[in-house]
Amino acid sequence: MKDIPLKCLFVSSEVAPYAKTGGLADVVGALPKKLRKHGVDARVAMPYYQSMQGKFFEHDEHFLTSYNVQLGWRVQGVGIYYDDHIVPTYFLKSDTYFARPELYSYKDDDERFAFFCKGVLELIRHIDFVPDIIHCNDWQTGPLCLLLKDKYSHDPLYADIKSIYTIHNMKFQGIFGRERLELLELSPDYMSQEKIEYHGAISYMKAGLIYADKITTVSPTYAEEIKTYEYGCGLDRLLSEKLNDKIEGILNGIDYDIYNPKTDPHLYVNYTYRSIQRKKQNKAMFQKEYGLQEKDCMLIGIVSRLTDQKGFDLMQQTIDHLWVMDKIMQLDVQFVVLGTGEQEYEDMFRHLAYKYRERTGVFLAFDEALAQKIYAASDVFLMPSLFEPCGLGQLMAMRYGSVPIVRKTGGLKDTVMHYNRETKKGTGFEFEEYSGYWMYKKIEEAYEYYNEEPEHFKQIQLNGMKKGFSWDDAAKAYMKVYRDII
Amino acid sequence: MTAQKKNGIFKLTAILLGVLVLLTALYMLLTKTQFIQFTKGYNTLEYEKDILEFELLSNTYIGVNNQQIIKITKDGIAAYDLEGQELWSDTLTLDNYVVKQRESYIAIADKMGQTIWIFNDKGKQGQILCENPIIYFSVNKDGNVAVIESLDESHMIGAYNKNGESFSKRITYAKDAVYPTTVELSPDNEVLVASYVNVDTPTITSTLVAMNTQKPHEQKLDDILYGIEQKDNLIYEIEFIKDNEWVSVGDKMTTWYTLEGSEISRKTELFCLLNPYLVKSSNYGEGFLPVVSAMSINQNTLHRKSSLNFYNAKGEAFFNEELNEEPTYFYADDKGVILGSNNHFKGYNKIGTKLFEYNSNRDVSKLFYLRDKKKALAVTKDKVILLNTKKEEK
Numbered sequence: 100m101k102d103i104p105l106k107c108l109f110v111s112s113e114v115a116p117y118a119k120t121g122g123l124a125d126v127v128g129a130l131p132k133k134l135r136k137h138g139v140d141a142r143v144a145m146p147y148y149q150s151m152q153g154k155f156f157e158h159d160e161h162f163l164t165s166y167n168v169q170l171g172w173r174v175q176g177v178g179i180y181y182d183d184h185i186v187p188t189y190f191l192k193s194d195t196y197f198a199r200p201e202l203y204s205y206k207d208d209d210e211r212f213a214f215f216c217k218g219v220l221e222l223i224r225h226i227d228f229v230p231d232i233i234h235c236n237d238w239q240t241g242p243l244c245l246l247l248k249d250k251y252s253h254d255p256l257y258a259d260i261k262s263i264y265t266i267h268n269m270k271f272q273g274i275f276g277r278e279r280l281e282l283l284e285l286s287p288d289y290m291s292q293e294k295i296e297y298h299g300a301i302s303y304m305k306a307g308l309i310y311a312d313k314i315t316t317v318s319p320t321y322a323e324e325i326k327t328y329e330y331g332c333g334l335d336r337l338l339s340e341k342l343n344d345k346i347e348g349i350l351n352g353i354d355y356d357i358y359n360p361k362t363d364p365h366l367y368v369n370y371t372y373r374s375i376q377r378k379k380q381n382k383a384m385f386q387k388e389y390g391l392q393e394k395d396c397m398l399i400g401i402v403s404r405l406t407d408q409k410g411f412d413l414m415q416q417t418i419d420h421l422w423v424m425d426k427i428m429q430l431d432v433q434f435v436v437l438g439t440g441e442q443e444y445e446d447m448f449r450h451l452a453y454k455y456r457e458r459t460g461v462f463l464a465f466d467e468a469l470a471q472k473i474y475a476a477s478d479v480f481l482m483p484s485l486f487e488p489c490g491l492g493q494l495m496a497m498r499y500g501s502v503p504i505v506r507k508t509g510g511l512k513d514t515v516m517h518y519n520r521e522t523k524k525g526t527g528f529e530f531e532e533y534s535g536y537w538m539y540k541k542i543e544e545a546y547e548y549y550n551e552e553p554e555h556f557k558q559i560q561l562n563g564m565k566k567g568f569s570w571d572d573a574a575k576a577y578m579k580v581y582r583d584i585i
Numbered sequence: 586m587t588a589q590k591k592n593g594i595f596k597l598t599a600i601l602l603g604v605l606v607l608l609t610a611l612y613m614l615l616t617k618t619q620f621i622q623f624t625k626g627y628n629t630l631e632y633e634k635d636i637l638e639f640e641l642l643s644n645t646y647i648g649v650n651n652q653q654i655i656k657i658t659k660d661g662i663a664a665y666d667l668e669g670q671e672l673w674s675d676t677l678t679l680d681n682y683v684v685k686q687r688e689s690y691i692a693i694a695d696k697m698g699q700t701i702w703i704f705n706d707k708g709k710q711g712q713i714l715c716e717n718p719i720i721y722f723s724v725n726k727d728g729n730v731a732v733i734e735s736l737d738e739s740h741m742i743g744a745y746n747k748n749g750e751s752f753s754k755r756i757t758y759a760k761d762a763v764y765p766t767t768v769e770l771s772p773d774n775e776v777l778v779a780s781y782v783n784v785d786t787p788t789i790t791s792t793l794v795a796m797n798t799q800k801p802h803e804q805k806l807d808d809i810l811y812g813i814e815q816k817d818n819l820i821y822e823i824e825f826i827k828d829n830e831w832v833s834v835g836d837k838m839t840t841w842y843t844l845e846g847s848e849i850s851r852k853t854e855l856f857c858l859l860n861p862y863l864v865k866s867s868n869y870g871e872g873f874l875p876v877v878s879a880m881s882i883n884q885n886t887l888h889r890k891s892s893l894n895f896y897n898a899k900g901e902a903f904f905n906e907e908l909n910e911e912p913t914y915f916y917a918d919d920k921g922v923i924l925g926s927n928n929h930f931k932g933y934n935k936i937g938t939k940l941f942e943y944n945s946n947r948d949v950s951k952l953f954y955l956r957d958k959k960k961a962l963a964v965t966k967d968k969v970i971l972l973n974t975k976k977e978e979k
Contacts, residue, residue: 419671528676529660529678530676531659531660532643537658537661540674
């Protein structure tokens with residue numbers, strides 16, 4: 100075993116607060132910070148996107164070095180910028196690849212992130228930091244594990260470096276045409292089932308899974324689910340048969356310093372679990388500010404990407420010839436939705452806002468301050484996800500005393516416990532069958548508790564607020580994994 | 586016509602009318618109880634409509650309780666009428682759940698969970714919070730429950746009423762290598778009968794223990810009414826076939842007892858292939874125990890050709906039919922049985938008259954016959970289908 104401090108380089112395509120499209124950025128934004136508090140020399144490498152320029156640090160002052168990266172037959176230059184005001188972070192700047200408005204969804208994403216992976220490996224030659232562990236995240240960094248193991252490990256500088264690959268979402272695998280092998284300077288031998296071939300194409304995620312020394316996912320349940328046909332997205336057999344011993348699920352956390360109803364500057368009124376009665380003031384002021392009827396009825400909150408994965412198609416199923424959405428609105432409830440996503444769901448919520456004016460607030464945007472207000476103002480928080488690797492919304496909801504109603508999958512299953520009125524234990528309401536009927540029934544159950552048994556409802560809120568989902572436990576679990584492999 | 590002759594005609598008419606009334610009453614009695622079927626042949630069933638759909642991959646239980654269709658998933662329970670309209674529902678959170686039915690009650694609990702929910706045709710009736718994880722439970726016709734609970738180094742046999750109040754308790758220490766396998770509460774709630782198996786003897790020994798559940802608040806040193814030992818027999822099922830008679834079913838022997846513990850009869854060559862679980866035990870007549878058993882034994886080899894046998898409360902066989910196929914589905918209540926294998930189902934009343942046959946071209950896992958409505962319900966992997974009786978075939 101090596102002596103502490105461990106040196107760990109996180110490699111990710113997005114990191115909060117610099118660039119974010121989803122939970123991946125939150126994790127890589129928070130975990131290295133927490134690891135450093137536990138004595139690990141954790142640093143981060145990420146692309147320097149166009150949207151970051153001039154926002155976070157003085158451009159020229161933070162320039163560190165530049166070098167060339169060989170990518171197939173091309174040679175591309177990369178500039179390295181460094182900032183350590185949050186966590187020591189290396190930004191790889193290439194105007195060719197990253198000076199674009201969006202983070203992803205370009206035709207040459209394979210080339211962009213192959214360049215990034217290779218650029219990070221080359222970075223180690225140019226800085227005074229040789230990590231013990233390179234911690235890769237999601238498909239964008241999968242090739243790094245392969246290159247490290249098969250191309251770089253012969254070099255003494257890299258020989259002792261181990262890699263960890265974390266799956267944040269199995270659905271996005273980075274599948275590209277086989278001709279792209281040349282980008283990574285790989286021979287046709289790699290087009291085999293044992294290597295990175297995936298139905299005649301190459302899979303960046305598979306490169307990460309096969310070549311990493313350890314695989315982690317963001318919750319224990321998701322670690323088991325991805326080994327099944329329903330959740331494995333075509334890699335279930337590989338994971339369950341060949342890589343089973345390499346996989347471990349470690350639950351994400353949330354930053355309790357930032358997400359704290361006691362100190363959160365975005366709230367109308369701050370509160371703790373001891374003063375939870377003040378949460379109602381947040382609801383009243385939210386209703387006033389956003390034009391909802393000012394009354395004490397159950398407020399259902401949603402803060403989410405509006406996609407299939409998040410289970411919003413359940414709203415379009417029917418019960419008694421009524422849309423589930425309409426059936427919910429037959430109860431004396433209000434609805435607040437914040438998020439962007441697929442047109443179909445944006446239109447559905449627009450329709451909801453039109454049909455139930457003064458009872459519905461629909462904000463088709465991404466607004467972190469408003470999200471905090473919704474967590475504080477809502478009584479229940481709906482997450483009917485089809486699958487959810489970990490999910491942070493329910494953790495924040497519980498932290499703010501909003502009772503989660505979730506589908507029992509992935510991280511939702513690991514973090515929310517159905518309330519048992521006899522034992523007074525439990526932090527929310529769960530349903531397992533992916534059906535609008537049971538989603539509605541659980542909302543109805545929460546509604547009955549809210550209106551008829553408020554003392555039980557308060558108990559659920561308090562149970563959730565007292566639960567600990569900070570990054571400390573996750574950091575300790577990752578440190579154990581690091582020590583086990585080096 | 587003389588007055589005497591008139592009187593004679595009147596008397597004859599009255600006698601004839603009386604006989605006619607008697608015959609009519611007798612006919613009605615016999616046909617109503619289905620003791621005699623005047624029409625030969627049996628019904629077949631035909632598709633009428635789909636009435637319910639459920640998730641293919643979800644672990645859904647479908648049953649029938651008092652003419653209501655019961656759907657249980659990990660998220661809760663819902664009851665429907667024959668049109669598929671919801672009558673009532675309740676939310677639960679279950680994982681690895683077990684359902685026990687004894688009309689008109691349904692009990693649901695998770696294996697190794699600590700809560701048992703009790704429902705009847707009006708919805709939730711109660712909730713029992715056990716002190717320890719549940720290994721086994723059964724429900725009686727009053728909705729009261731007998732439970733085997735797991736303790737650290739021992740087991741507890743207990744009884745609870747449907748309001749969750751415990752009214753009987755007995756702890757057995759596993760260090761004695763004695764484990765309870767099954768427990769039943771008598772229909773009058775006065776006796777709890779449990780079977781313990783002792784694996785620390787040269788041959789497996791089962792001990793049936795009957796406990797008094799009355800006067801629960803009286804502190805007694807021992808509330809055991811009687812114990813019966815059966816050597817070389819693993820008892821895995823206890824059935825109350827009448828209010829005051831019960832049967833123990835073991836791998837080598839089936840025995841009939843009175844509630845007081847007197848043995849009525851025993852069968853040593855009754856190799857039950859399917860457990861005779863009665864969803865509803867008979868209130869009338871002799872009571873009956875239907876069994877699907879292997880035909881005969883030849884040294885250590887069972888001939889798997891099976892037969893359907895009905896036994897009365899005295900342990901006497903009164904109906905036997907050889908089966909061409911070994912059934913995979915076996916449903917029994919106070920009115921009769923339904924057997925099924927390979928999408929072929931047959932229904933018999935409790936005296937052994939065949940009521941219907943049904944061949945399905947769909948993959949049917951369960952079939953329920955609603956005799957009063959002359960309809961049946963077939964359960965496929967993702968649907969409940971309503972079936973109608975078709976004209977009789979000779």
